[in-house]
Amino acid sequence: MNKLRHKSKTTNNRKTVKRKSVKRRKSRRNASKDLPRWLFYVLSILIAVVFLTVFFYFFIRPYSYRWKPCYGQKAYGVCMPSGDYIHGIDLSHYQGKINWNQLDDVQQGPFGIRFIFMKASEGGDLEDSTFRANFDSARVHGFIRGAYHFFNPNSDPIKQADFFIANADLDSFDLPPVLDIEKKGDNIQKFSNDVRIWLQRIEEHYRVKPIIYASYKFKLKYLNDSVFNSYPYWIAHYYVDSVQYQGQWKFWQHTDVGTLPGIKEKVDLNVFNGSLYDLKSMTLKKDF
Numbered sequence: 001m002n003k004l005r006h007k008s009k010t011t012n013n014r015k016t017v018k019r020k021s022v023k024r025r026k027s028r029r030n031a032s033k034d035l036p037r038w039l040f041y042v043l044s045i046l047i048a049v050v051f052l053t054v055f056f057y058f059f060i061r062p063y064s065y066r067w068k069p070c071y072g073q074k075a076y077g078v079c080m081p082s083g084d085y086i087h088g089i090d091l092s093h094y095q096g097k098i099n100w101n102q103l104d105d106v107q108q109g110p111f112g113i114r115f116i117f118m119k120a121s122e123g124g125d126l127e128d129s130t131f132r133a134n135f136d137s138a139r140v141h142g143f144i145r146g147a148y149h150f151f152n153p154n155s156d157p158i159k160q161a162d163f164f165i166a167n168a169d170l171d172s173f174d175l176p177p178v179l180d181i182e183k184k185g186d187n188i189q190k191f192s193n194d195v196r197i198w199l200q201r202i203e204e205h206y207r208v209k210p211i212i213y214a215s216y217k218f219k220l221k222y223l224n225d226s227v228f229n230s231y232p233y234w235i236a237h238y239y240v241d242s243v244q245y246q247g248q249w250k251f252w253q254h255t256d257v258g259t260l261p262g263i264k265e266k267v268d269l270n271v272f273n274g275s276l277y278d279l280k281s282m283t284l285k286k287d288f
Contacts, residue, residue, distance in 0.1 A: 085271035088115035102262030146175030153185030
């Protein structure tokens with residue numbers, strides 16, 4: 001008898017739960033019916049507009065320059081900056097193995113590649129795996145070469161500077177060393193001091209002011225100090241017709257989607273703001 005009562009009670013509980021569930025579904029349907037159709041369409045359109053606006057702002061607008069008509073001259077798959085510039089590229093392991101015999105062909109012509117910067121090191125203990133082969137090949141094939149260090153804000157700046165010096169092995173007629181600054185760390189004051197320490201250590205060793213590489217927004221926000229303005233500036237500013245930075249600059253990295261013979265991956269294209277004589281005058285004279 002107790003078993004029957006328990007079974008009956010369980011059955012009633014299930015029916016009660018089922019009725020409540022049915023009532024909830026009905027109430028939802030009634031609530032949706034209460035929403036006017038015109039309001040439903042208006043809300044749907046507003047949501048779509050917001051989504052498309054966000055998508056355009058973050059994913060289309062920054063790269064819209066790629067699809068703009070080219071009213072100037074085109075080379076290496078992109079529209080080239082107008083002006084009497086000396087052209088160059090920069091390389092790292094991201095470009096893979098380079099066919100230097102094919103790359104030889106781009107030294108001549110109206111947009112001949114005359115200089116190449118190569119990533120030598122990062123932080124205090126990471127050497128770029130392609131640096132030594134690329135650096136030696138650039139000299140053999142007659143390019144003006146340079147080396148850069150990718151700055152790690154969480155690593156000791158003296159250790160980073162000494163590591164670069166040991167690995168880059170710069171020689172006469174090489175361009176001044178470059179500090180690639182793209183990360184600021186958490187403590188801005190410490191970051192600024194560490195950058196100064198790296199620059200000073202390199203300048204003491206090579207007896208030449210190193211080059212600072214940074215986007216113009218990064219420089220204006222975190223390196224906008226008279227101390228940093230005294231160093232040659234290599235500005236990274238993509239998808240624009242001209243440099244918008246108001247200060248002095250020596251190099252401009254104007255795109256990251258160049259295509260060159262002998263390089264399978266996309267490559268950064270740069271220009272030097274001066275003559276070939278000016279560029280050669282910047283190179284090291286080995287008295288260090």
